[in-house]
Amino acid sequence: MHKRTGLPDPKVVIALDFPSVSRANSFIHQMDPSICRLKIGKELFAIGGPAFVESCIDKGFDVFLDLKYHDIPNTVAKACQAAAKMGVWMLNVHALGGRRMMEAAKEGVLQSSHQPILIAVTILTSMEEGDLRDIGLQGTPHDNVMRLAKLAADSGLDGVVCSAQEASDIRAEIDRNFCLVTPGIRPRDADVNDQKRIMTPDEALKAGSSYLVIGRPITQAKDPIQALIDINESIKGM
Secondary structure, eight states: OOOOSSSSSOOOEOOOOOHHHHHHHHHHHTTTTOEEEEEHHHHHHHHHHHHHHHHHTTTOOOOOEEEOOOSOOHHHHHHHHHHHTTTTEEEEEEEOHHHHHHHHHHHHHTTTSSEEEEEEEEEOOOOOOHHHTTOHHHHHHHHHHHHHHHHHHHTTTSSEHHHHHHHHHHHHHSOOOOOOEOBBOOOOTTTTTOOOBOOOOHHHHHHHHHHEEEEEEHTTTTHHHHHHHHHHTTTTTO
C-alpha cells in the first residue's frame, strides 16, 4: 500500500526529463501523488538541487533520485547518506562501481534515520552488445545484467534497474522481494525514441518488474494525466 494515501502501490514512476524547474513544476501540478511517483535525474537535479527534490516530497510525491552514484566507496556512502536525509523514496548507484562501493552505499543508507530503497544500475537500456564491446565488456547485455544483478544482491542492495527483458531471468535467480525498476517502457502506440530494449507496461509487470519508469509517453502527451490514467488502467490488478 502507498504509505501516504493507503491506495495500492503505484507502479508508474514518471521521469521528469525537463530542462527547467518551472516546466517540471508546471507538469507536476497536473499529477496526483496517489497514482504515480516521480524520478529526478541528473539534468533536473543539477538545475534544481536538493530544494527541488524536497519540494516534490512536500507535495506528497515519492521521489526516485536517479543520480547513479559511481565513485570510491567512501564518497558514495556519504552521497547516499546525503540523499537519504532529503527524504527520497529510492536512490541508485552504478553496479560497475563494484562490491565494496555497493556495500559502502548500503551502509551509508543504514546509518540514516530515513532509509530509502537502494538499487543499482546494471546496463543502460540504450546499450547494445556492440556498445559493451567498445568499453571492454564481453558477452551480451543480458549476460552482463545478470552478473551485475547478482553482485548487487550479494552486496546487500534492495534491487536493480534493468530492462524488462531481463526481469524474468533475474526473478528466477534472485529472491522474489528483490526490487526491479524498469525503464524503456512504452505503451503500444508510443515512439521508442533512443531506447533499445523496451516493453509495454503490462508486459513488463508480467515479466517481473516491480516499478515502471515512463517519461515521454506521459510528459509529452497532449493530456498527461489522461495518459497516466490510461497506463494505470492497462496494468490494473497486476
